[in-house]
Amino acid sequence: MSELIMSTGNKAVAAAVKMAKPLVVAAYPITPQTEIIESIADYVEAGDLKARYIPVESEHSAMTACIGASITGVRVFTATSSHGLLYMHEMLHWAAGARLPIVMGQVNRTLAPGWNIWAEHTDALSQRDTGWLQVYVSTVQEAYDATLMAFRIAEDNRVLLPVMINMDGFLLSHIMQPFEMTEPGDFIPPLDLPHKIDVNDPKGYGAMSPANVHYQFRFDMEKSMRASRTVINETEAEFAKRFGRSYAPVEEYFCDDADVIIVAMGTLGKEAEVAADLLRKEGIKAGVMRIRWLRPFPLDMNIKGKDLVVIDRDCSFGFGGVVAGEIQARYPDAKIASVIAGLGGQEVTYEDMAEFVRSRKMGTEFWFGIPQEEQ
Amino acid sequence: MSRMPKMTISVPHEGGAGLTGSWRTFRPVVDRETCNHCGICAMFCPDAVIDPDTLEIDLVYCKGCGICSNECPKKCIKMVREEH
Numbered sequence: 001m002s003e004l005i006m007s008t009g010n011k012a013v014a015a016a017v018k019m020a021k022p023l024v025v026a027a028y029p030i031t032p033q034t035e036i037i038e039s040i041a042d043y044v045e046a047g048d049l050k051a052r053y054i055p056v057e058s059e060h061s062a063m064t065a066c067i068g069a070s071i072t073g074v075r076v077f078t079a080t081s082s083h084g085l086l087y088m089h090e091m092l093h094w095a096a097g098a099r100l101p102i103v104m105g106q107v108n109r110t111l112a113p114g115w116n117i118w119a120e121h122t123d124a125l126s127q128r129d130t131g132w133l134q135v136y137v138s139t140v141q142e143a144y145d146a147t148l149m150a151f152r153i154a155e156d157n158r159v160l161l162p163v164m165i166n167m168d169g170f171l172l173s174h175i176m177q178p179f180e181m182t183e184p185g186d187f188i189p190p191l192d193l194p195h196k197i198d199v200n201d202p203k204g205y206g207a208m209s210p211a212n213v214h215y216q217f218r219f220d221m222e223k224s225m226r227a228s229r230t231v232i233n234e235t236e237a238e239f240a241k242r243f244g245r246s247y248a249p250v251e252e253y254f255c256d257d258a259d260v261i262i263v264a265m266g267t268l269g270k271e272a273e274v275a276a277d278l279l280r281k282e283g284i285k286a287g288v289m290r291i292r293w294l295r296p297f298p299l300d301m302n303i304k305g306k307d308l309v310v311i312d313r314d315c316s317f318g319f320g321g322v323v324a325g326e327i328q329a330r331y332p333d334a335k336i337a338s339v340i341a342g343l344g345g346q347e348v349t350y351e352d353m354a355e356f357v358r359s360r361k362m363g364t365e366f367w368f369g370i371p372q373e374e375q
Numbered sequence: 376m377s378r379m380p381k382m383t384i385s386v387p388h389e390g391g392a393g394l395t396g397s398w399r400t401f402r403p404v405v406d407r408e409t410c411n412h413c414g415i416c417a418m419f420c421p422d423a424v425i426d427p428d429t430l431e432i433d434l435v436y437c438k439g440c441g442i443c444s445n446e447c448p449k450k451c452i453k454m455v456r457e458e459h
Contacts, residue, residue: 098382195381203384203386205384206383207385208383208385217379217382
């Protein structure tokens with residue numbers, strides 16, 4: 001039976017990995033690595049996880065080792081954070097293009113300069129177009145649950161794309177919360193990689209693909225991304241049925257009758273629920289949409305006629321908030337007030353978020369903490 | 376298109392890159408008198424064009440890289456400029 005334990009987000013992800021039983025874990029064990037890998041190394045050392053743990057000399061090599069292991073058809077996991085993720089960039093494209101269901105724990109932290117180790121989403125958002133599925137979690141329990149589900153979603157033969165579980169640096173990775181360490185049982189079926197290496201039938205992998213073929217492989221990735229929406233829904237429904245905790249690609253909080261909805265990812269999206277409660281006490285019909293899956297991007301958000309206050313813990317310089325921009329692109333009629341807040345771990349309280357709603361100016365971008373005359 | 380593999384996969388076969396012998400600038404010429412049939416040339420050949428038993432070089436595919444000549448412990452493989 002499952003038990004309720006106190007844990008950081010890092011240790012919860014590691015505990016889920018132990019349950020999912022990958023055969024190979026390759027990671028760069030030094031800064032900006034987290035306790036995820038440290039805990040997994042402990043499991044392997046103690047014999048609690050029968051995996052080959054490969055410490056490598058860089059994150060680029062970590063992802064490369066994961067690719068090499070994954071193409072043999074075994075379950076593979078790695079974890080990184082901020083600059084480590086950026087160093088993997090080239091190989092992130094390769095992992096997705098090679099259609100390998102690698103699962104990665106990713107702690108969202110700020111990029112230098114100046115040096116800053118607090119939460120920000122720019123690291124993961126700058127890997128947005130690599131072909132990885134991206135889920136953003138908001139609690140330690142969700143970090144655990146999403147990690148279990150990530151293996152099942154990535155390895156589903158309708159998907160066969162890698163999955164990145166994003167968790168806010170420090171706010172989740174290092175903060176303790178109680179969570180239920182559910183035994184997954186046979187929730188994650190055995191992996192059956194259709195294009196795995198067969199040493200008795202040697203082939204070259206990642207061969208040349210000329211111009212009249214290449215786009216077909218890329219379209220297949222896009223098709224699988226589209227199909228992953230169904231797989232995510234099925235997996236989350238099955239998870240809820242078995243373990244009693246339900247998730248949706250976009251978590252809604254009092255949205256049905258809302259006039260204004262706060263949209264955010266990660267811990268901000270959870271904290272925003274308190275802001276909505278506060279606003280409702282003042283007579284403002286507020287709700288929250290917490291985008292969990294950014295890739296595949298949600299196409300069925302019920303936002304018609306509602307004011308959206310989109311909080312981005314990121315900025316695409318010369319463009320604006322990435323999440324706000326993506327919503328506007330996919331929902332051209334959306335009425336958005338964009339807020340850039342929480343960069344570099346800038347504190348954003350539920351009081352602050354309530355104020356974003358009260359003082360919203362639709363169609364504008366607002367940088368939290370910057371004086372009005374400089375906006 | 377639905378029969379496509381998930382990624383680009385190549386199956387090794389003879390002459391997969393065409394008649395690569397035409398790339399050659401220098402041709403390996405073996406002094407059969409000095410050669411002691413150690414087979415190191417065949418082991419090092421990156422294109423597997425040296426027969427491991429007879430040590431005959433298949434000039435249809437040999438690109439003339441000269442690795443065999445470099446590795447030969449008896450120094451009995453000379454690289455001779457092709458007359459095109």
